[in-house]
Amino acid sequence: MTEELVITCIVCPMGCRIRVLKKDGEVIAVKGYSCPRGREYAVQEATRPLRVLMTVIPCINGDLPVVSVKTSKPIPRDKLLEVSRYLASVSVEAPVEIGDVIVENILGLGADIVATRPCKRVKN
Amino acid sequence: MIYDSVIIGGGPAGLAAAVKLAEKGYEPVIIESRDRLGGIPLQCIHPGFGLHLFREDLTGPEYIYRFIDRIEELGVKYVLEAYVEDIVNYSMISKKVRITSPKGVEVVEGKTLIYAAGARERTRYEIGLPGPNAAGIYTAGEAQTMMDMYGVMPGKRVLILGSGDVGLIMARRFVLEDAEVVGVVEILNYPSGLVRNIVQCLQDYGIPLYLQHTVKEIRARNGRVSEAVITRVDENFKPIPGSEFTVEIDALILAVGLRPRVKLLKKLGVRIDPRSHGPVVNDWLETMDAPGLFVAGNALMINDYADYASMQGYWAAESAIEYIENKGLPSTRWRRVVPGENTRLVVPQYLSGLRDAWLYLRVSTPLENARLVIPGLGREIPLIHALPSLQLRLMLRREEIQNAGEELVVEALER
Numbered sequence: 418m419t420e421e422l423v424i425t426c427i428v429c430p431m432g433c434r435i436r437v438l439k440k441d442g443e444v445i446a447v448k449g450y451s452c453p454r455g456r457e458y459a460v461q462e463a464t465r466p467l468r469v470l471m472t473v474i475p476c477i478n479g480d481l482p483v484v485s486v487k488t489s490k491p492i493p494r495d496k497l498l499e500v501s502r503y504l505a506s507v508s509v510e511a512p513v514e515i516g517d518v519i520v521e522n523i524l525g526l527g528a529d530i531v532a533t534r535p536c537k538r539v540k541n
Numbered sequence: 542m543i544y545d546s547v548i549i550g551g552g553p554a555g556l557a558a559a560v561k562l563a564e565k566g567y568e569p570v571i572i573e574s575r576d577r578l579g580g581i582p583l584q585c586i587h588p589g590f591g592l593h594l595f596r597e598d599l600t601g602p603e604y605i606y607r608f609i610d611r612i613e614e615l616g617v618k619y620v621l622e623a624y625v626e627d628i629v630n631y632s633m634i635s636k637k638v639r640i641t642s643p644k645g646v647e648v649v650e651g652k653t654l655i656y657a658a659g660a661r662e663r664t665r666y667e668i669g670l671p672g673p674n675a676a677g678i679y680t681a682g683e684a685q686t687m688m689d690m691y692g693v694m695p696g697k698r699v700l701i702l703g704s705g706d707v708g709l710i711m712a713r714r715f716v717l718e719d720a721e722v723v724g725v726v727e728i729l730n731y732p733s734g735l736v737r738n739i740v741q742c743l744q745d746y747g748i749p750l751y752l753q754h755t756v757k758e759i760r761a762r763n764g765r766v767s768e769a770v771i772t773r774v775d776e777n778f779k780p781i782p783g784s785e786f787t788v789e790i791d792a793l794i795l796a797v798g799l800r801p802r803v804k805l806l807k808k809l810g811v812r813i814d815p816r817s818h819g820p821v822v823n824d825w826l827e828t829m830d831a832p833g834l835f836v837a838g839n840a841l842m843i844n845d846y847a848d849y850a851s852m853q854g855y856w857a858a859e860s861a862i863e864y865i866e867n868k869g870l871p872s873t874r875w876r877r878v879v880p881g882e883n884t885r886l887v888v889p890q891y892l893s894g895l896r897d898a899w900l901y902l903r904v905s906t907p908l909e910n911a912r913l914v915i916p917g918l919g920r921e922i923p924l925i926h927a928l929p930s931l932q933l934r935l936m937l938r939r940e941e942i943q944n945a946g947e948e949l950v951v952e953a954l955e956r
């Protein structure tokens with residue numbers, strides 16, 4: 418089975434439209450890129466698109482009610498919503514510093530959930 | 542106490558200015574109206590910050606805490622929940638501002654002023670959006686503050702008006718919080734945001750983008766927005782009869798642009814450039830009308846990157862130091878920068894020829910394979926892909942400016 422994917426390159430503002438031809442899940446041809454970085458990106462997107470997830474989680478006794486977090490590295494795009502939903506039930510106790518690991522190896526994806534904003538402890 | 546500089550606003554521009562002044566041994570004070578330092582990046586939890594300044598891809602809070610931590614290390618003074626109401630009593634050597642804070646009203650004095658109060662969001666009234674005054678209508682910044690600072694969801698079925706990066710980023714935020722985004726509506730025939738955001742914020746989640754459409758009317762039920770009427774528009778942005786359709790929503794997010802906050806500057810008699818909507822400045826980022834008043838960041842012009850706002854903060858601080866040391870900046874023959882063909886805005890508006898200067902500019906229409914030309918300097922730069930929504934900048938050398946005439950036209954020409 419062959420399929421053709423049209424991918425808009427995001428590596429630079431040119432936004433080249435790159436066509437990736439796949440046969441039985443293997444990339445067999447790439448057309449329409451203007452530079453090697455674009456080709457690399459298109460192949461990645463066509464086989465295993467990755468994204469960093471950003472969200473907020475409740476911070477108990479913090480100076481703000483929530484703290485912002487992200488995945489420590491990109492995770493498969495089709496796992497974004499699953500991770501986001503999982504995090505809806507996670508909270509943390511203040512104080513929190515930037516870089517603190519909140520969840521290790523989230524859903525076994527090999528990425529940690531780390532804080533991106535500090536949250537000071539306030540007495541309550 | 543007379544500070545070396547009173548800095549109005551504690552965002553990327555103001556904090557960078559304060560860090561530079563303190564590192565060089567000067568004593569600034571920051572006046573910030575919110576209950577914490579940081580400005581807009583505090584609430585921008587997505588990456589895309591720091592690429593120009595730190596060569597790293599940081600989230601907004603990670604970016605701004607590099608400055609906040611430095612401010613604390615250096616022991617820079619700041620006042621929070623303090624709103625600058627007025628710039629009173631202005632002279633060459635002393636500038637006084639009146640601030641209101643929980644402690645009451647007080648006057649703070651500085652040898653120079655760095656105005657870095659950022660931008661305000663355009664409202665539904667500025668775009669003439671008819672309909673009842675209902676709950677559930679928020680600017681993008683308001684929605685972002687609710688969600689990402691306070692953890693409160695503005696709605697569960699939202700429509701976003703405006704396809705700039707701000708609107709696109711908000712669309713993704715809502716989806717990841719399990720809300721439904723019924724669409725992003727854009728009056729132009731192309732999206733204003735970066736390709737990266739079109740792909741990662743809309744296409745990833747199958748959110749429809751309605752180009753050449755606008756919201757014609759909103760309807761409310763029980764005091765909350767319940768429906769939006771979307772219509773196609775023609776080339777003159779006039780609604781096309783018969784093209785309307787209605788979507789059910791419980792929140793409308795307005796991401797229809799930012800404007801430099803210039804009320805205080807206007808009151809002081811500072812001229813405002815109708816193109817940038819910010820003050821008219823020279824290449825010290827000093828306003829042409831009030832010596833020793835420097836402007837940086839989104840108060841000067843809308844910046845796509847916090848990095849640029851911070852760089853303008855450094856620039857304003859260096860100028861303030863020169864002003865303090867020499868009791869004023871040298872007078873000179875000014876070269877006026879004139880936006881020519883296809884050029885929406887250029888800042889700064891005046892060049893001295895006494896220093897190198899960055900020119901920040903935007904084109905006025907999408908251009909492919911064009912070139913940016915400054916005939917007065919013989920400069921020509923290729924523009925492969927230019928959009929009004931992409932901020933451009935280029936460095937001009939002091940020597941080339943010195944040889945220029947009274948007027949320097951900057952234009953973007955198709956090949």
Ligand SMILES: Cc1cc2nc3c(=O)[nH]c(=O)nc-3n(C[C@H](O)[C@H](O)[C@H](O)COP(=O)(O)OP(=O)(O)OC[C@H]3O[C@@H](n4cnc5c(N)ncnc54)[C@H](O)[C@@H]3O)c2cc1C
Nearest residue numbers: 550552553554574580581589625658659838839846847850
């Ligand atoms: C939704 C959104 C997404 C963005 N995404 C990115 C991105 O991915 N990457 C990037 O690099 N940039 C991004 N930006 C742009 C960036 O946030 C701005 O360029 C930058 O914040 C401008 O800095 P500033 O210091 O001029 O203004 P601000 O950050 O607005 O700071 C101004 C400060 O002044 C204070 N103030 C205002 N008036 C007064 C007064 N009268 N008295 C006292 N204090 C006052 C305000 O409270 C505020 O803290 C984004 C912007 C938005 C809105």
Ligand code: SF4
Nearest residue numbers: 426428429433451455
């Ligand atoms: S293929 Fe190369 S030139 Fe084209 S958008 Fe991607 S990075 Fe830019």
